[in-house]
Amino acid sequence: MNTEQKLNSIVPWGRNLEEYRQIFSLSKEDLQKKILGCGDGPSSFNAELTARGGEITSIDPIYKFTKEQLTKRIDEVSVEVMGMVRQYSSNFVWKNIKNPDELESIRMSAMRRFLADYEQGLEQKRYRFEMLPSLSFEDRSFDLALSSHFLFLYSEHLDFEFHLNSILEMLRVAEEVRIFPLMTLNNIYSPHLDKVREVLAKRGYTSEIIKTEYEFQQGADEMMKVYRGTN
């Protein structure tokens, strides 16, 4: 994946707060923590959590674009993506989301919610144009750093070093890191997963694989939780 993205090469696609809650097994207490979303893109997690009084900052390279640019790109991309989903619908698990029509409605309302909040969020520095593996925040600025559908998923495009450095950077700025899914776009476990866990263990971090209630991509129903020490 080219992290120096051009508008016509990005595929903005975003989930909502309820999906993030299921993906990361977020408890009521977790949602009150200071959260950093890495690669939140056009998801409505930030908008919805902010509206509920949560403390959330999202970073993503797409936040360099204007609301108009992102709106146009989301409209273009949604037609293509939904066409593919309908064509290959048997490749997905219709459990949490019942069918392609429901998927389209959930995704489009999440992205509209994001767009409605985007300019205010930029002003309030809740949306920041930053990219892993390097973040501008002070050490331990957050309680929890999340990566939904970015790390591990694109393991065919992003190498081991990128993954390790990104996770260590997230652990520098946050007490705990959660990543979902652990599988690549080809529905296999990320080839980086075991090696990353080994290095983290050597550096004194604990990593746990936790089954979640969310599954859309076949077999991708686990997240990784990482924290300092042994809890």
Ligand SMILES: C[S@@+](CC[C@H](N)C(=O)[O-])C[C@H]1O[C@@H](n2cnc3c(N)ncnc32)[C@H](O)[C@@H]1O
């Ligand atoms: C598939 S989307 C997931 C969006 C959202 N997290 C969700 O689950 O709905 C992946 C996101 O990762 C972002 N991304 C790409 N390169 C990145 C980088 N180096 N650091 C952080 N985010 C990046 C993309 O712009 C995109 O918004």
